[in-house]
């Protein structure tokens with residue numbers, strides 16, 4: 172069962188363990204992906220989400236299936252948090268017909284529109300205007316849906332970010348812009364790319380309300396997204412969350428890490444880790460025993476997903492040809 | 498000759514041109530950190546300073562315009578897109594500004610920009626937004642020259658020519674051959690823009706390759722062996738086309754195949770066919786043939802990607818079909 176939201180207020184064992192489990196699923200999923208990539212079963216450009224789980228889970232936990240999420244190149248976590256579909260994601264990464272995009276898209280292009288997951292994106296900043304469009308459609312149709320755009324601080328230097336924020340504010344569209352400032356865009360540190368990394372200031376420039384969030388603390392994310400949702404659902408226009416976090420893994424499969432060891436070490440401590448963080452906030456609700464139990468469950472589900480993907484057929488060329496080649 | 502990779506050859510070209518001409522500078526994402534994601538600028542920031550090797554935010558439109566404005570004022574930028582696909586974001590600056598300013602200014606403004614399209618290619622399972630060969634876009638817009646080196650030697654020689662050229666040159670690289678060692682002449686040399694190369698002489702069928710397809714055609718020719726005498730021509734420059742070299746070959750063979758990685762529709766192959774028909778109709782013994790990627794965005798799954806990009810088997814088949822065509 173999906174237990175909704177407001178872990179801080181409800182604070183129930185069920186809510187906390189559900190959130191924990193979803194973050195753990197993303198963590199272990201990504202670790203498997205890394206292994207399978209090394210073993211040659213997964214290929215292409217793979218950007219891992221490890222360390223940022225609190226943002227995807229905190230945000231998506233507060234959303235309905237009817238709300239929209241537009242993701243990025245680093246989208247596995249967003250996909251899992253919004254849809255819960257571990258098998259479809261794994262099969263997609265292995266290029267199988269049972270993948271969530273039928274094996275056509277791969278890591279950067281997972282889709283599940285029925286659950287409001289409107290796709291990853293290979294173009295940095297490319298998804299923000301699409302999210303704007305979904306927000307427009309929601310308002311146009313008079314539904315109460317919101318549209319969430321995830322993007323990195325790197326993407327905030329694209330024109331699409333600025334143009335979309337302005338347009339959303341102008342038309343009072345239900346857009347929630349979620350910046351995941353993980354301090355690097357590929358090898359470029361935020362200081363070298365972004366004149367002022369305080370996204371709340373950029374938002375203010377377009378008359379958009381914003382909150383600065385500790386992106387490694389799922390409770391903080393959860394509180395912020397609920398504030399954003401009440402603002403946006405009340406028709407008051409867009410909202411921006413500036414989530415501070417860190418990319419613990421290298422940028423992408425092929426690129427060597429150039430970051431200083433001391434810096435990496437700080438972000439690899441238990442205090443920074445979003446999973447440990449939640450457990451330490453609720454030691455009574457998340458005992459070591461319960462965590463061990465969740466580990467078992469998650470690993471079992473992932474074993475099943477990997478088996479499912481391995482046993483799935485590849486897409487059929489004839490069918491693809493008929494459907495897509497003009 | 499010395500052995501080096503395509504990436505090392507470009508690195509050497511960049512270093513030599515920066516040494517030779519202080520107005521040359523490099524601008525693009527991550528170029529200043531540890532040689533960029535492809536390692537082509539390795540050591541250049543240390544050697545020439547961060548004033549001349551400029552890392553940028555992910556703001557393709559703005560840094561392309563920056564290069565254009567700087568070129569108008571006498572600098573010689575080498576602009577880099579991490580993948581060719583990302584150039585889409587900067588198309589106004591490229592096509593409405595860079596390509597047109599020299600003419601619109603009555604020739605008073607020059608645009609000596611080299612626009613490096615890194616990481617172009619297919620077959621590495623990077624899906625639809627990281628697999629496009631967009632040379633035809635730039636060949637279509639008057640104002641650009643477009644080169645597509647397929648060897649380490651041409652990468653170095655054409656890059657040096659591009660940097661010295663007073664027009665904007667779109668320089669399209671290929672990731673599939675970035676790290677393969679090849680022999681490159683030592684010392685100073687350039688490769689002229691606008692000249693194709695007869696890589697192998699033959700008498701049955703002319704095969705013109707565009708960019709990376711050269712490697713696939715060489716593999717196909719090896720497999721065909723004595724069954725067909727192929728004249729292999731690497732186009733090298735796709736705008737302006739070296740029609741003379743193609744037509745001279747066609748005069749011997751009467752049959753021509755063009756192989757490109759880009760989608761077949763409205764590609765460079767189509768343009769070569771148009772000009773072959775217009776300028777060499779009497780030389781043709783049979784209809785010209787173009788092989789390219791199928792007309793769909795490039796899918797991720799290996800089975801699908803392999804089915805839509807040109808394959809060695811498909812190339813062999815078409816070469817033999819042309820040879821066997823009865824007049």
Ligand SMILES: Cc1ncc(C[n+]2csc(CCOP(=O)(O)OP(=O)(O)O)c2C)c(N)n1
Nearest residue numbers: 245293294295323324325326355356357583
């Ligand atoms: C338009 C465009 N330019 C460049 C790239 C190459 N690229 C892919 S991810 C990335 C860094 C993105 O940084 P950020 O937006 O902060 O997201 P993060 O990777 O940190 O999650 C770059 C430069 C791209 N995919 N699209």
